Amino acid sequence: MRTKRSVVGWMSAAIAALAVAGATGMVSAQDTIKVGHYGSMTGKEATFGQSTDNGIKLAVEEFNAAGGFNGRKVEVITYDTKGESSEAGKAVTRLVTSDKVIAVLGEVASTLSLAGGAVCQEKGVPMISPSSTNPAVTRGRDYVFRVCFIDPFQGLVVAKFAHENLKAKKVAVLYDQAQTYSKGLRDEFKKHFTAMGGTISGDEAYSSGDQDFSAQLGKIRSGAPDAIFVPGYYTEAGNIALQARKLGIKVPLLGGDGWDSEQLAKIGGEAIEGCYYSNHYAPDQKGELVEAFVKKYQSKFGATPDGLAALGYDAANILFDAMKRSKSLGGKDLRDAIAATKDFKAVTGTITLDKNRDAQKSAVVVEMKGGKPVYAATVEPTKK
Amino acid sequence: MNEPGRPESPGEGADSHETRHGGRPARVFTGPGVPDPGLFSRVAPLLPHLVASARYHLPPVLELFLQTLLNGLAVGSLYALIALGYTMVYGILKFINFAHSDVFVLGAWVSYEVTRIAGWGGPDHPAPWWAGILVLIIAMFTCAIVGFTIERGAYKPLRRAPRLNVLITAIGVSLLLQNLGQLDFIFGTRPQGMPTLLPDRVLAEIGGHPAVVGPDGVVIANEVAPVLVRLVDVVGSATALLLMFVLDRLVFKTKMGRAMRAVSYNPGTAALMGIPVDRIISITFVIGATLAAAAGFLYSQKYSGLNQPAAPVWVLLGLKAFVAAVVGGIGNIRGAMLGGILIGLLEFFGATYIGPELKDVYVFGLLILVLLFRPGGILGSAAVEKV
Numbered sequence: 001m002r003t004k005r006s007v008v009g010w011m012s013a014a015i016a017a018l019a020v021a022g023a024t025g026m027v028s029a030q031d032t033i034k035v036g037h038y039g040s041m042t043g044k045e046a047t048f049g050q051s052t053d054n055g056i057k058l059a060v061e062e063f064n065a066a067g068g069f070n071g072r073k074v075e076v077i078t079y080d081t082k083g084e085s086s087e088a089g090k091a092v093t094r095l096v097t098s099d100k101v102i103a104v105l106g107e108v109a110s111t112l113s114l115a116g117g118a119v120c121q122e123k124g125v126p127m128i129s130p131s132s133t134n135p136a137v138t139r140g141r142d143y144v145f146r147v148c149f150i151d152p153f154q155g156l157v158v159a160k161f162a163h164e165n166l167k168a169k170k171v172a173v174l175y176d177q178a179q180t181y182s183k184g185l186r187d188e189f190k191k192h193f194t195a196m197g198g199t200i201s202g203d204e205a206y207s208s209g210d211q212d213f214s215a216q217l218g219k220i221r222s223g224a225p226d227a228i229f230v231p232g233y234y235t236e237a238g239n240i241a242l243q244a245r246k247l248g249i250k251v252p253l254l255g256g257d258g259w260d261s262e263q264l265a266k267i268g269g270e271a272i273e274g275c276y277y278s279n280h281y282a283p284d285q286k287g288e289l290v291e292a293f294v295k296k297y298q299s300k301f302g303a304t305p306d307g308l309a310a311l312g313y314d315a316a317n318i319l320f321d322a323m324k325r326s327k328s329l330g331g332k333d334l335r336d337a338i339a340a341t342k343d344f345k346a347v348t349g350t351i352t353l354d355k356n357r358d359a360q361k362s363a364v365v366v367e368m369k370g371g372k373p374v375y376a377a378t379v380e381p382t383k384k
Numbered sequence: 385m386n387e388p389g390r391p392e393s394p395g396e397g398a399d400s401h402e403t404r405h406g407g408r409p410a411r412v413f414t415g416p417g418v419p420d421p422g423l424f425s426r427v428a429p430l431l432p433h434l435v436a437s438a439r440y441h442l443p444p445v446l447e448l449f450l451q452t453l454l455n456g457l458a459v460g461s462l463y464a465l466i467a468l469g470y471t472m473v474y475g476i477l478k479f480i481n482f483a484h485s486d487v488f489v490l491g492a493w494v495s496y497e498v499t500r501i502a503g504w505g506g507p508d509h510p511a512p513w514w515a516g517i518l519v520l521i522i523a524m525f526t527c528a529i530v531g532f533t534i535e536r537g538a539y540k541p542l543r544r545a546p547r548l549n550v551l552i553t554a555i556g557v558s559l560l561l562q563n564l565g566q567l568d569f570i571f572g573t574r575p576q577g578m579p580t581l582l583p584d585r586v587l588a589e590i591g592g593h594p595a596v597v598g599p600d601g602v603v604i605a606n607e608v609a610p611v612l613v614r615l616v617d618v619v620g621s622a623t624a625l626l627l628m629f630v631l632d633r634l635v636f637k638t639k640m641g642r643a644m645r646a647v648s649y650n651p652g653t654a655a656l657m658g659i660p661v662d663r664i665i666s667i668t669f670v671i672g673a674t675l676a677a678a679a680g681f682l683y684s685q686k687y688s689g690l691n692q693p694a695a696p697v698w699v700l701l702g703l704k705a706f707v708a709a710v711v712g713g714i715g716n717i718r719g720a721m722l723g724g725i726l727i728g729l730l731e732f733f734g735a736t737y738i739g740p741e742l743k744d745v746y747v748f749g750l751l752i753l754v755l756l757f758r759p760g761g762i763l764g765s766a767a768v769e770k771v
Binding site for chain 2: 050218221234242
């Protein structure tokens with residue numbers, strides 16, 4: 001009996017502590033403008049959420065230091081999605097209904113942005129995804145925007161790079177069947193690469209969180225490709241590179257922006273050297289905005305910003321720009337102002353939001369060299 | 385990381401392999417690897433036939449079969465090691481220790497942390513030959529302490545409580561370990577790369593064919609990489625099998641093993657016979673945790689990219705090991721070993737010959753079949769529930 005009572009005591013103490021913490025949080029945040037961010041702060045894609053959050057925080061700090069919005073400061077409320085769609089829906093609902101944010105930033109993974117976007121659309125709160133590249137994210141949802149390019153373009157970029165720069169004729173694909181993003185990239189890559197006269201020598205699938213890829217790589221091996229396209233996320237990409245090299249496969253691996261994390265080199269080590277991926281920007285790229293951003297980010301967080309940090313920064317800045325132009329901070333006015341974004345000079349390129357609420361901009365391809373992504377090529381969007 | 389056990393000397397490993405294949409204009413990649421071939425260079429003279437990274441030719445059908453078999457056995461032996469912990473605890477306490485898979489994760493991550501702190505890995509800091517053994521011992525020791533603490537702190541106070549309470553507590557302990565592991569000052573939320581500490585090199589190359597280059601230097605057919613038999617996989621599986629053998633002897637040939645079996649058979653009677661039941665239970669937990677730690681270390685050697693401590697992949701691995709214990713007959717130690725290897729083989733053969741998309745389906749499908757047709761497991765006996 002004694003044990004039982006002490007457990008109850010502990011629990012009530014914990015609940016009381018939580019309540020106090022919650023109450024103090026509410027008091028301090030009254031006269032600020034609240035902006036929500038939902039991202040994978042923990043979980044398998046933790047670096048995505050953390051980088052994005054750092055980028056957003058940097059933008060907010062600058063905005064507040066420059067006087068904020070008519071003297072009112074902006075406050076970011078970040079909720080963790082753990083990289084799970086069910087958590088994304090919950091986080092956005094909480095941001096919109098209980099925290100009453102004026103706009104939502106996030107997510108990185110397309111599958112999660114689809115879940116969060118549904119809530120924003122229903123509640124009429126604008127959402128800007130920094131880096132969800134699947135086309136479906138903004139389709140039919142006039143409150144959902146993005147500041148990155150979309151998968152069809154990214155698939156084209158990698159196909160073009162493989163064909164023109166690597167002179168590859170046969171490419172095998174190993175994609176994540178559990179991620180909308182990965183499937184989208186694979187489809188677009190296959191379409192464009194075969195249209196350029198290339199062959200797909202293998203098409204294998206895995207599921208997020210798999211640790212063993214030997215069966216798939218074994219089949220790819222016998223197809224003898226010139227390169228392997230792995231449109232997944234960095235954890236799996238690093239593991240796939242390691243296992244491919246262990247199996248004796250020496251050709252370069254190609255990827256999309258899902259590879260963009262400093263952990264890629266930490267996991268993949270030597271195995272990932274000489275592999276390429278398409279990205280939103282390269283930290284060693286020339287340009288005033290990029291250089292200034294990299295410098296500020298490094299001094300604040302002590303790390304080189306990845307593409308996701310840059311996009312988080314851009315997404316927040318586009319929102320602030322729209323706030324200044326908007327008639328009010330109400331959902332509809334703000335939405336209209338964001339939609340009118342044109343030729344906005346951002347770190348990841350000059351952004352114009354098109355009628356599908358997608359950003360029209362260029363992509364870069366980077367190569368892994370000495371454990372760091374190094375600028376290799378720029379691919380411009382094709383004018384239709 | 386450098387190429388495992390492949391110094392720059394010609395006639396060994398990647399270099400010779402590259403020249404033999406020759407002609408391919410692509411860049412040369414070096415694989416992941418072991419810092420130092422120290423241990424190997426001592427053992428090498430004993431393996432005269434394997435040293436030269438012998439090349440065998442087999443029909444492609446057999447190549448694929450062999451590769452699958454090796455992978456299945458390697459992963460199966462790890463499942464077996466983890467399954468032993470589930471089955472031993474079930475045998476004695478009749479509950480499923482859901483925190484067991486987290487002890488396995490702890491083993492893998494402690495191995496990583498020790499290696500990181502020691503600064504091993506990378507071409508500049510090769511690990512000494514004893515690094516693997518030391519890391520393994522530290523991981524086992526840490527997990528033994530954690531296993532003991534879990535048992536004393538969370539399960540022992542509930543010894544007389546209904547079994548459901550203990551089960552729910554186990555889930556709680558599992559969540560606690562997962563989330564503690566994610567704290568920045570423990571393991572953090574980022575996946576990491578684990579350097580290979582076990583001796584590694586290519587023991588044999590099977591099949592494959594070099595690139596075919598036409599007279600004008602144009603590649604007609606690309607190289608097909610051969611199947612590689614690596615020392616690290618062999619050492620990993622051998623260590624797992626050795627530990628299982630030791631456990632088997634321990635349980636069936638020693639006085640303590642007899643005590644464990646007695647407690648499993650009937651704790652009340654065992655206590656009347658003068659067996660210190662609580663101590664035996666603690667020992668069981670410690671042994672289970674130690675084996676899980678070993679599995680964690682060996683896993684980190686096979687799959688160098690360590691997922692973060694709460695990643696779903698760990699939960700799934702733990703579940704598969706649990707399935708292995710059930711398939712073999714829960715509570716039966718030899719059943720757990722058999723089940724583990726069976727599950728590993730099933731998973732890899734299914735993935736290769738049917739399709740990797742449904743990898744998990746084969747494992748859990750087998751569980752359903754076993755539960756339908758032989759509920760006690762392959763080596764277990766269907767227990768009659770006493771009313």
